[in-house]
Each structure stands twice: as structure tokens, then as C-alpha cells.
Amino acid sequence: MSEVKEIAEIPYFTVTLSIRRFDPEKSEEASWEEFKVEMHSTDRVLDALHKIKWEQDGSLTFRRSCAHGVCGSDAVRINGRNRLACKTLIKDLDINSTITVEPIKGLPVEKDLVVDMNPFYQAYKDINPFLVANDKPEKERLQSPEDRARFDDTTKCILCAACTTSCPVFWTDGQYFGPAAIVNAHRFIFDSRDDQADLRLDILNDREGVWRCRTTFNCTEACPRGIEVTKAIAEVKQAILRGKP
Amino acid sequence: MSVVPAGTLYRGKVGMWSWVLHRVSGVAIFFFLLVHVLDTALVRVSPEAYDIVIQSYKTPIIGLAELGLVGAILFHGLNGVRIILVDFWSKGTRYQNAMFWIVLVLAVGITAYFTPGHLERILEF
């Protein structure tokens, strides 16, 4: 009986979160606010944010939808690094010191942890993120497993913006296409069924294209899908120099 | 109205800090070269003035700065090779971390190798 209880018991602990708050209706300045919450070892940072919003301060504003690392809504900066709040277990952080949570960097903050994603989506739209084929779609477009594998890594993107907003170049030059747009261009440039690689390579040969990349690897380190972002960017750089994928 | 609040410093890893060092060392080398081109050009204007300027470099502080210059050039050049490998070698992005530490050990090691002889020369001033 006591054994069963031991197994069933999930350890819990009290953690302090310091959250970057911003409410344009109250003040033009953002500021830090601390919250103490009791969390279980199975809880994620998103659960802490929920707990605060539901039990302590209903005005705390953040985005989330799936809560399971699929939709890409809740990229925030946890302890100084871009992470999905729903994929970051609290027990994996240093729970003895304050956990900081702030909005991702380089996009305009609307309220608390919510940023304006439109500039990010615009860069994505600009690379034509859809298959363009010159022949008529009369039958299925077949592809060998090898050809499919060529761009497998970059199909995994969930457009969370963790990579683009971890990039020092993007922070200072918001016009830079950014890693996410390049990753999604890579997904079509190296797709044997796509016929618009030339145009996409041309778009990314722009002043604000791939040549802005300084290989800081912040994007690769931040990507919650484990995409080798810097590698994808390097491959697009080489494709531009070659003039073909 | 929306603003971009500053927040904390981004906690990037080796890649980010190597880039910071690369830019700082690159800018430092640039300013050294600028001065160096100017003082060398002086020899065509007035050899006497050139001698005086070059003589004025023989101070312990400039001597130590020269060691810093050697370190900066070594780091910048070796890390430059690392960046080229990251961009053009298919496995470069996977080994970037290890390559950074190799660059750092080489840059510090080679600078340390030249240090004793250089310090002796500084002491002769």
C-alpha cells in the first residue's frame, strides 16, 4: 500500500518566475514582475504561465494553442534563450533561482509575451512557400526516397519564430529575411518536384537575404524541432553560388 | 502603440560569442592596419619623422598591445577558416563547436609561444 503511494506521488516544488510585463494602456515601459507558483516535476513553463493567469493575475497575456509543441504559438525567451513554453520542463531549469520569461526579441511587443508576428510572416510569404510546377498536374508527382530525403529536415518547421528572433542580425536589421524564411525556401528549393528554385534563390540573393547570416548558430540551438537551421542556410548560400540547387 | 523592450542579454552559446569575438578582433585589426598604413606612408614624406614615430612605439604598453594584436590576428584568421568551413564543408555545421575550441587553443598557444621572446625585447626598451 505504502509502495503504491510512493510511486503515485509526483514531487512538487515552489518556483519563482520573473515575467516581462508590458501593457501599452498602462505604461510605455516594460517591467519585470515576480510570481511564485507550486509546480510538479512533470509541469512545463506553459503550465506555470497558466497557473499564474488562472489563479493569480488574469491579465497576464501570452499565446498558446496546442500546448504540445505542434502549433508554434508559444515561443518565448526562457532564462535568456528562445524556447517553446510547452516543451520546456520546469525541472530541467535551475529551480533554485528565478526563471525569467520574456517575449522573443526583434518583433514589436503588443502585450506581455505577445509579439506582432506579421513582419515574420511577411518574410515567409516573400519566398513563395508553395510548390510551383510547370507541368500540368495530370497524375501524382512521384519522387524517389533519396530526393525526398534531400529536404526532409526543413519540412519540420512549425513557424514558431524561435530561430529568427534568436538571430543577432535580425535584432538590429528587421528587414533581414531571417532563418525561418530561408528554412522554408530550402524546403522547396531542394524539392525535385518544384520548378521555382531559380526565383527563390534570386529572392534570397538580395541584400537582406542569406548573405546577412553570420553563422552564430543561435537559430540551430533555439529550434524546437531540431532542424539544422544554419546548415540549411549554408546549403542555400552554396546553391546561390552554383546557380542551381 | 508598441515598443521593443530590451530585456536580458540573449544567452547564445559558442557560435554567438565566437561571432562577437570575430567582429571585435576584425575591427581592432582594421584600426591597427589604418594606423600602420599611415605611419608607413610617412617614410615617403619625411624619413626623419618616420624614424621618430617608429621610435615612439618602443614603450612597454605598445609592446603588450602588440601581443594582443598577434592574438587578435591569429584568432580572426583561424576563426575565419572555421567560418569558411561552416559555409562550404558539408560537415562544417556539425563540427563548428569543436572547431571553435581548436581555433582558441591554437590562437592562445601560438601567442603564448611568441610571448617570452617578445617580453625580452620589451624589457630592453
Ligand code: HEM
Ligand atoms: C588571415 C586573414 C583573414 C581571414 C582568413 C579573415 C576571414 C574573415 C571571414 C571569413 C569573415 C566573415 C565573417 C562572417 O561571415 O561572419 C571576416 C569578417 C571580417 N573581417 Fe576578416 N579575415 C582576415 C583578415 C582580416 C583583416 C586583416 C581585417 C582588418 C582589416 C579583417 C576584418 C574583418 C571584419 C571587420 C569583419 C566583419 C565581421 C563581421 O561581419 O562580423 N579581417 N573575416
Ligand code: SF4
Ligand atoms: S526553423 Fe525551427 S525555430 Fe525556426 S520557425 Fe521553424 S520550427 Fe521554429
Ligand code: FES
Ligand atoms: S502551444 Fe502549440 S507549440 Fe506550444
